[in-house]
Amino acid sequence: MPKHFKQYDELDLPKVANEVLEQWEAEDTFGQSLELRKNAPPFVFYEGPPSANGLPGIHHVMARAIKDIFCRFQTQKGKLVHRKAGWDTHGLPIELGVEKELGITKEDIGKTISIEDYNAACKKAVMRYTDVWNDMTRRIGFWLDLEHPYVTYQTKYIESVWHLLKKLYDDQLLYKGYTIQPYSPAAGTGLSSHELNQPGTYKNVKDTSAVAMFKVVRDANSEFLFTPSPWQKGPGNEGVFILAWTTTPWTLPSNTALTVGPKLEYVRIKSFNPYTHEAQTMVLAKTRISAYFSEKNFIDPAAWEASADAYAKDGKHTPWTMDQEFFGHQLEGIHYEQLLPYAQPDQGEAFKVIGGDFVTTEDGTGVVHTAPSFGADDMRVARQHNIGTLTLVDLQGRFTKEMGEFAGKYVKNEYYPVGTAPEKSVDVELSIKLKEMGRAFKVEKYEHNYPHCWRTDKPILYYPLDSWFVRTTAKKDRLIALNKTINWKPESTGTGRFGNWLENLQDWNLSRSRYWGIPLPIWRTADRDEEICIGSLKQLKEEITRSVKAGVMNADPYADFDPADMSDANYDKVDLHRPYADNIVLVSPSGKPMMREADLIDVWFDSGSMPYAQHHYPFENKDALNEMFPAEFIAEGVDQTRGWFYTLHAISTLCFDSVAYKAVVSNGLVLDKNGQKMSKRLGNAVDPFKTLDEYGADAVRWYMISNASPWDNLKFDAEGITEVQRKFFRALFNTYNFFALYANIDSPDLKADVSAARTESDRWVLSRLNSLIKLADTNFTDYEPTIAARAIQDFVVEDLSNWYVRLNRRRFWKGEQGADKNAAFQTLHRCLEVIAMLSAPIAPFFSDRSYRDLTGSSVHLSDWPKHDEQLIDTELEERTALAQKLTSLVLSIRKKEGHRVRQPLQKMMVPVTDATMHKRLEAIQELVLGEVNVKELVIMDANESKLTKRIKPDFKKLGARMGKLMKSVAAAVNAFDQAEIAELEAKGTMKLNIEGQEVEVLRDDVEITAETIPGLSVASDGPLTVALDITLNDALVQEGLARELVSRIQTLRKETGLEVTDRIDLHIRRNGDARFEAAVRHHAKHILAETLAATQVEQILVDQFPNAGSTVYEVALDDEVTCALSLTRSAN
RNA sequence: AGUCCUGUAGCUCAGUUGGUUAGAGCGCUACACUGAUAAUGUAGAGGUCCGCAGUUCAAAUCUGCGCAGGACUACCA
Helix, strand or coil: CCCCCCCCCCCCHHHHHHHHHHHHHHHCHHHHHHHHCCCCCECCECCCCCCCCCCCCHHHHHHHHHHHHHHHHHHHCCCECCCEEEECCCCHHHHHHHHHHHCCCHHHECCCECHHHHHHHHHHHHCCCHHHHHHHHHHCCCCCEEEEEEECCCHHHHHHHHHHHHHHHHCCCEEEEEEEEEEECCCCEECCHHHHCCCCCEEEEEEEEEEEEEEECCCCCCHHHHCCCCCCCCHHHHCEEEEEEECCHHHHHHCCEEEECCCCEEEEEEEECCCCCCEEEEEEEHHHHHHHCCHHHECCHHHHHHHHHHCCCCCCCCCEEEEEEEEHHHHCCCEECCCCCCCCCCCCECCEEEECCCCCCCCCCCEEEECHHHCHHHHHHHHHCCECCCCCECCCCEECHHHHHHCCCECCHHHCCCCCCCCCCHHHHHHHHHHHHCCEEEEEEEEEEEEECCCCCCECEEEEEEEEEECHHHHHHHHHHHHCCCEEECHHHHHHHHHHHHHCCCCEECEECCCCCCECCEEEECCCCCEEECCCHHHHHHHHHHHHHCCCCCCCCCCCCCCCCCCHHHHCCCCCCCCHHHHCCEECCCCCEEEECCCEECHHHHHHCHHHHCCCCCCCCHHHHHHHCCECEEEEEHHHCCCHHHHHHHHHHHHHCCCCECEEEEECCEECCCCCECCCCCCCCCCHHHHHHHHCHHHHHHHHHHHCCCCCCEECCHHHHHHHHHHHHHHHHHHHHHHHHHHHHHCCCCCCCCHHHCCHHHHHHHHHHHHHHHHHHHHHHCCCHHHHHHHHHHHHHHHHHHHHHHHHHHHHHCCCCCHHHHHHHHHHHHHHHHHHHHHCCCCHHHHHHHHHHHHCCCHHHCCCCCCCHHHCCHHHHHHHHHHHHHHHHHHHHHHHHCCCCCCCEEEEEEEECCHHHHHHHHHHHHHHHHHHCEEEEEEEECCCCCCEEEEEECHHHHHHHHHHHHHHHHHHHHCCCHHHHHHHHHHCEEEEEECCEEEEEEHHHEEEEEEECCCCEEEEECCEEEEEECCCCHHHHHHHHHHHHHHHHHHHHHHCCCCCCCCEEEEEECCCCHHHHHHHHHHHHHHHHHCCECCCHHHCEECCCCCCCCCEEEEECCCCCEEEEEEEECCC
16 A cells, blocks of 8 residues: 555546556556456457448447446456457448449459459458557557457458358258349349448339239139129129239239238229229228229119219229128138239249238238249248249349240330330330230329439349358247347347347348358359368368369469468468459369359358357367357447347357357447437537547546446537536545545554444445445446446445535544544545446546555456445434435525524424434434534424424325225325324324225324424425524624634635645734624634644734734624734744 | 337436326526535526326326337338
8 A cells, every 4th residue: 555645736537548558558457457367267258340441430439438347347356358359351341442442343343453452452441440440449448459359351260150151051051042132233233231221222213003903713712702792793704803003013924923911801892994994893902992992982782783884984983882891811822814924933833812911001902913033022922832933034124035025125214225215114015005904903103212223323123133041040949049048238129129030030141242251161063963061271171182183173272271280370371262262163072063152151140250260269269169158248239239149149049059148238329419320421420539538538438338328329418528527537536635635644544443433424434335336236247337337426426525525524634643533544545445446347547546546556456345234234324314414404494594504503403203213313413413503403202392293195005005095085184183193193093984985094104294393493305304493692603703713714824825734823803893802712722723823822812913024814704793813824 | 111219307317016296417597605616505497207098096107099319120012
């Protein structure tokens, strides 16, 4: 422990942070903290890799602070917490950035720029801002091993990923399938959902929409639609049609099914075709009738024939009627005639009505035209029902040759080269054709939001493409079950957003037709009969060797590489990216060449593999899996729920049947102070570096954590940081400085046993402190840093600074060395030391400085304090709370009556109704009297006094028993007069007649308080009432004057620049005011002692000042009394 | 469109199993204090607890339907 405690002139948090940071780096405090716990049980933490091709923002300060908090806390709790940094290096954003920089487009790759050069540029670009990131990480105090990060483009990392893919492959969890993906025919490439979410891709466009009529095949399934009806020309003659709407008529030739909602209601309707004016019978959803038929044209079925004959067949006031209602599931299984029979699906069933939950009745007819080739929902539902597909559009976006007169036409006019588009789009032509066929019910322009390719600006198609998938659906139950064991903060994200996502799980589309990413390690023969999945470099080498031997490859490109050598130098000899991986041609068991499947894998698989790949598992650290997996804790933005949180979970479940993390904190966004999202465009983004420079990391972190729970969005307002600085840090700083100041003067014994000397307030503040330790421990353990931060802050500001120090300050500087003084110093020292430890996770710099100043060592090497249940005294805490309330009440009366606190008053009275209260008041009596400057406290027994009493029903207790009668009972109780209150108090029970029922009110059901004390000034707060005797006598007035005088002298001491410990010569000139002079005479000793005056008691009042040259001060003590005095530093 | 989060004083946020007159800090106003002083105390002004309906003796709290802001996912006939 230091002999001398450092004192500071001013609080400069950025400076503290910089100095402490230098100290950490000089001493390698982070390394020491790991070394200290090297044999301790591990607490596994995963750092989610950021992409270093963008600059960090203020939200990263938030995210990284949260991670740091729990890692530091667990270290203090005695765990070994490794924190390996990581970089996410692959993916589309990087490719886009590079293309922009090089001024090229995707089409140039392989033409004007080689894949090799392109990937080299990506590799370079991706680590561009690592220095900035590392700097920010350091500056905010996030302890992370930046020296040995995992990097997803490194060969070792990729090898681990390949191992995982092979594992999935071997378990039949990896397969090639056919899905509908957004596709840009103009650009000739599939688009990721990320690309689809670029700003401006969704545009409002007007397309031709059509309601087509599908003719039902009459059979056992559909017979009910043909039952005779009151309308005479029965449907049997002209058939029954199902109506289905589409905004993309070009998909109608590819229709193979109609989907209805099984639970939706449908109706049979008879009306006229608006184009052919033929009478027709049709089926659509009941709630959609109004979209197509006007209520005023409705005809009762029985009256149909006459009205129908009257119809002018001009498309105006078209009459209609209906007669059957049925559910969608009754329609399932019905077959219909193909609408536009250009081609037939080669497999599966077709032209059947099926059920799908996704069908809505918000627009259209409640029947979905289903072309599985061109819609994701369509494909999914078609698969479930074994419906075949028809893909009558090619990859350029043109109709295929089967399409007869339409063959070769682009399905969207936008795809034609400029100026060559025909006047009528195929949508229009097809609609005309349907009208002519009598199979169109309604054709109109329809405005909707449709995605466009962000590069070519042309509409995208949904198109079936071959992709590799992870069969996550096979493990859906495990994914769900394991998720239930994860501690989600907040819980709702886990059960809600994430849980629902798992419930609706789809297979994971792993394929990306890109260049910069991890290649899929699958090689296939051209006939697709043979394939191999590679799971390690060793295996790859062996296969290459076979290939070379078979003459398929000329030489082994990785000849120098030794699979047994785990050195980085060895691994640097291998690059598995494209085009190198593509250049490898393997040989199949039957001797055929095998080419690599051209796809890369989704970058999300990269980051989801990090628990294993960061340690090059299983090629290295094979037996250490238990020590690095699963994580105890991870944290990222809530936007990662279906990103990293999901991929970690999916890979760990599929490969290891385990969770990847036991607890996850999903943090919210950092918005600007108006609640707007920060963006460069709006210019409201906060620069993290400027913020750190200005306020220091501690204040920024404390503000962020104490202001809102991590998962709530934070409205970032710099004024909030100032407030945190002002309130919390300054209170702590002042308290420490106060301690240091007097500790240095007095050198108290901080080791002595003072347990017997601890005062009531010592024990109180220690009790509060131990309660706080317990609370902070629980909440940090449970990932609730906000609750912990607020509690710590409240303790420091209210309990420690505003109460304990204020009340006890004179113990630190008055009187002799001894047990009492030591007790005070030890208590304060302990509080400051513990606060440093509790706040260390959140404010790592200031707490470290403070802890080092107090103890000489780093707080981050300390053990988390254990709370001592013995020291927690709730009765004492309640008693003190009572004292605080009482004090506040008395001060409020003084204020009301105009008596300043320095004027002593004779007595205060508190009526009590029970023994506990009585005992408490006795215990706090002295404390309160000193605090409010009153001579005596009279505790009055409310039962014996003439106090007016007030009665209030306790709604909670009484309500539970009274139920419906509560209102009346409460009214009756409130109406009690003094006699009735007395009776209830005496008997403990009272019978009442309420609404004809007899009810019993018990003493415990009500709260009885003494309300007023006649003739005295009174204040009350809830059940607590206090009365103050405000009459003054000469003695009180004199004492008040003496105190005023002391106060003036103290001010003068300070103003004239005297040190706290300087002694003075003090003289006061007689002013002829009898009361004043009497006051000085009677209280001379007190005045001299308080002001550290060396003057003799009898010399204090003088007619003339002894030192002719000394400055004379005129001071006013109140409105009437003024005096002159002189004070100089004493030679003694 | 779906899922989830948020909505309480001018601002930032508490508010327990439903219980009387909904709280704190900041800010504002007034006064006090002046050896903790960029602090502190007391008092005051400031509320449609987002809205509507329901359950209940009793709703900020529970339920339903909406509204607004936000996030993610999807993009649909």
